[in-house]
Amino acid sequence: MLKSIKPKKWVVAAYLAVPVALYVFTVFAPLVAALFYSFFEWKGGPVKTFNGLANYTQLIHDEVFWSAFWHNIFLVLVCIIGQIGIAFIVVLLINSKVTKLQGIHRTFGFFPSTISAVCIGFIWQMIYDSKRGLLNYFLEAIGRDDLKKVWLNEPSLVMLLVSIPLIWQFIGYYMVILLSAVSSISTEVLESAEIDGATGIQRARYIVLPLIKNTLLVCITLCVAGNMKAFDNIYVMTAGGPGYSSMVMAMYGYKVSFEQSNLGYGSCISVGIFVLALAVIGGSQVLMNYFMTDSYDRNERKHLKQIEKERKQAIKNRKANA
Amino acid sequence: MAKEMKMTKVEDNSAGTRVKRGVLTVVINFFLWFFSLTCIFPLIWMLYSSLKEKRVFNADIMGLPKEPTLVNYTKILSNKDYRLMQSVTNSARTTILSVLLIVLIAFIVGYILARINFALNKPLYVMFLMGMLIPIHSLMVPIYIIFSKMGLSNHWYTLLLPYVSFALPMSIFLVQGYVKGIPTELEEAAAIDGSTFSKTLFGIILPVCKPILVTVAIINVFSCWNEFSFALILIKDRALYTVPLGLKQFTGQFTSDYPKIMAAMLITMAPIVIFYFAFSKQIIKGMVAGAVKG
Numbered sequence: 001m002l003k004s005i006k007p008k009k010w011v012v013a014a015y016l017a018v019p020v021a022l023y024v025f026t027v028f029a030p031l032v033a034a035l036f037y038s039f040f041e042w043k044g045g046p047v048k049t050f051n052g053l054a055n056y057t058q059l060i061h062d063e064v065f066w067s068a069f070w071h072n073i074f075l076v077l078v079c080i081i082g083q084i085g086i087a088f089i090v091v092l093l094i095n096s097k098v099t100k101l102q103g104i105h106r107t108f109g110f111f112p113s114t115i116s117a118v119c120i121g122f123i124w125q126m127i128y129d130s131k132r133g134l135l136n137y138f139l140e141a142i143g144r145d146d147l148k149k150v151w152l153n154e155p156s157l158v159m160l161l162v163s164i165p166l167i168w169q170f171i172g173y174y175m176v177i178l179l180s181a182v183s184s185i186s187t188e189v190l191e192s193a194e195i196d197g198a199t200g201i202q203r204a205r206y207i208v209l210p211l212i213k214n215t216l217l218v219c220i221t222l223c224v225a226g227n228m229k230a231f232d233n234i235y236v237m238t239a240g241g242p243g244y245s246s247m248v249m250a251m252y253g254y255k256v257s258f259e260q261s262n263l264g265y266g267s268c269i270s271v272g273i274f275v276l277a278l279a280v281i282g283g284s285q286v287l288m289n290y291f292m293t294d295s296y297d298r299n300e301r302k303h304l305k306q307i308e309k310e311r312k313q314a315i316k317n318r319k320a321n322a
Numbered sequence: 323m324a325k326e327m328k329m330t331k332v333e334d335n336s337a338g339t340r341v342k343r344g345v346l347t348v349v350i351n352f353f354l355w356f357f358s359l360t361c362i363f364p365l366i367w368m369l370y371s372s373l374k375e376k377r378v379f380n381a382d383i384m385g386l387p388k389e390p391t392l393v394n395y396t397k398i399l400s401n402k403d404y405r406l407m408q409s410v411t412n413s414a415r416t417t418i419l420s421v422l423l424i425v426l427i428a429f430i431v432g433y434i435l436a437r438i439n440f441a442l443n444k445p446l447y448v449m450f451l452m453g454m455l456i457p458i459h460s461l462m463v464p465i466y467i468i469f470s471k472m473g474l475s476n477h478w479y480t481l482l483l484p485y486v487s488f489a490l491p492m493s494i495f496l497v498q499g500y501v502k503g504i505p506t507e508l509e510e511a512a513a514i515d516g517s518t519f520s521k522t523l524f525g526i527i528l529p530v531c532k533p534i535l536v537t538v539a540i541i542n543v544f545s546c547w548n549e550f551s552f553a554l555i556l557i558k559d560r561a562l563y564t565v566p567l568g569l570k571q572f573t574g575q576f577t578s579d580y581p582k583i584m585a586a587m588l589i590t591m592a593p594i595v596i597f598y599f600a601f602s603k604q605i606i607k608g609m610v611a612g613a614v615k616g
Contacts, residue, residue: 037464
């Protein structure tokens with residue numbers, strides 16, 4: 001904080017007035033509005049009837065909403081494994097000494113993250129298309145015509161199929177984040193491990209992974225937050241269908257509010273999304289902190305015990321030999 | 323470097339290690355190229371497929387065009403109903419204005435929150451920070467209600483409001499952190515020379531903050547250009563469609579005419595793709611800074 005300079009109060013106020021007003025108007029006012037309208041039966045017309053908690057009881061018993069919530073959770077889990085897991089492997093490969101043209105891999109890998117979800121949705125629709133799709137084209141090329149399907153019409157597969165584009169799009173994003181973390185590890189540490197005879201996998205597991213733990217936590221947080229708000233891809237690819245088998249929360253809120261113009265219940269769903277998304281993000285934080293520190297501590301302790309045991313064994317051996 | 327050379331020399335002594343190393347090199351590079359090509363393949367596929375006629379594409383979806391034609395592009399650009407170029411200019415205007423406003427506001431607010439001691443400093447900081455936690459998709463319905471009640475929907479400036487507001491928390495946070503790292507001597511010297519608050523802010527601090535402001539701008543160029551859901555609910559007037567909305571009209575209507583959709587996507591993607599490949603290094607650096615510090 002500056003002590004020597006004290007600008008006039010009205011100057012500071014003047015600078016802050018517009019940003020704060022804008023921010024409150026577009027972020028906090030809608031939250032209050034959603035809460036307010038969630039207590040009304042309102043189909044978008046001039047008539048609004050107060051119906052107390054009826055919307056909320058409906059929400060709690062709304063199977064579509066809860067299946068949409070679990071679909072969001074499914075996306076979160078699949079994307080954490082897919083996006084961050086694959087990104088980590090790619091980072092290790094890119095960082096290996098024998099890799100050439102690292103810059104190109106980074107540029108190409110990050111590319112999908114820069115295009116709009118609508119385009120990604122279109123591209124993957126073309127891949128999954130039954131008559132002219134790439135997927136069926138390849139199945140035909142390898143002689144497995146029997147596996148050809150109208151892919152996005154399969155209720156049991158559709159969640160997996162819509163999560164693949166999501167994974168594909170953001171591998172590069174997590175790759176560049178992890179890459180910057182890994183490249184900040186001093187090469188001396190890695191080289192001394194190599195001289196000591198640690199294999200590539202051992203180096204990844206015992207040196208790289210613990211050193212980029214914090215960045216990994218950031219990635220997981222981004223991944224959880226990102227997938228709780230999944231909407232664009234799904235809107236373009238399936239719009240939640242077939243039936244409700246690829247419905248996610250934001251998509252359901254959109255459908256109820258704008259296609260059935262049920263704005264009262266739509267507001268209630270919005271409140272539900274708000275609470276659940278916050279709860280999942282917060283819960284994942286708590287879980288991660290607990291789990292990560294714990295597992296590393298446990299490993300550390302196990303490791304120390306192991307060393308101690310070996311040392312004692314060695315002393316015993318030496319004594320026996322003597 | 324010297325160390326590495328020494329190590330390779332040691333390993334080169336045994337032929338077995340050399341072979342193993344060679345195999346490893348091939349395998350690793352193969353996998354990386356496979357990964358990179360899957361990332362870039364759709365772009366290449368679209369580029370050459372958009373030069374095919376629908377009939378040719380449907381007969382062979384993978385083959386290179388034997389008689390390249392620009393007919394898809396001319397069809398799309400000459401047809402007034404698609405309004406595709408209009409959506410590109412709309413997106414460009416929205417993106418440029420949003421990013422300018424984001425940078426300006428984040429700079430001012432970030433600076434004030436980092437440097438000026440006043441009663442509301444902490445509460446305001448917490449308020450802006452809380453914005454990072456709010457799942458913005460829960461705001462879709464209420465923002466629609468408020469905007470349509472107040473007649474704010476369907477204007478050229480409509481999308482600026484949510485785009486700027488949603489970008490502020492992260493941007494302010496980045497600027498605030500950056501300003502804290504600047505020594506206060508700069509401003510103190512300026513104050514002794516009789517510079518006013520505004521003069522110091524824009525004349526002295528602004529140039530110093532340039533790197534972080536570039537980062538803020540880069541992060542938000544992409545999110546503003548690609549944003550879909552709020553545009554979808556707030557813009558109904560086709561003359562105001564942004565790029566993602568302009569593309570949306572191709573669902574259903576032409577599901578069978580893939581080359582045409584590809585041409586449309588490429589036209590709307592062009593500005594952002596060129597921007598990306600021209601500045602990829604800075605862009606990736608900016609994105610990483612934004613993600614890790616935010």
